[in-house]
Amino acid sequence: MQSVAGASQVFVSIADALEALANQPIPLDDYAVAWRHATAACEPVTDALARDLACVRSDRLAGVLDDAQYAILESHLLLNVLRKRDCIMNGNRRFGYVLHPL
Numbered sequence: 465m466q467s468v469a470g471a472s473q474v475f476v477s478i479a480d481a482l483e484a485l486a487n488q489p490i491p492l493d494d495y496a497v498a499w500r501h502a503t504a505a506c507e508p509v510t511d512a513l514a515r516d517l518a519c520v521r522s523d524r525l526a527g528v529l530d531d532a533q534y535a536i537l538e539s540h541l542l543l544n545v546l547r548k549r550d551c552i553m554n555g556n557r558r559f560g561y562v563l564h565p566l
Contacts, residue, residue, distance in 0.1 A: 471513055474509045475506065478506065482502055517542065520537045521538075
């Protein structure tokens with residue numbers, strides 16, 4: 465679950481950079497390029513989260529995790545981290561989803 469903490473740092477860093485850039489007088493094309501770079505930077509992090517989710521689901525099916533343990537991990541991965549990513553990538557950071565540690 466190392467990727468959860470790392471994802472939080474990456475997404476917040478990207479959001480901060482985009483927010484700072486949005487407050488500068490730059491051409492719209494340059495801002496669009498920044499968004500493309502931000503999206504590309506999020507892809508490997510999101511892939512790592514998807515792999516973690518697959519491992520959690522596999523552990524549940526193998527009986528390593530009970531339903532309660534699985535629910536906590538799945539909720540953390542899906543609801544907190546991916547919702548935060550969606551919030552940032554949609555430019556809606558002001559809604560302020562909070563990442564909760566495990």
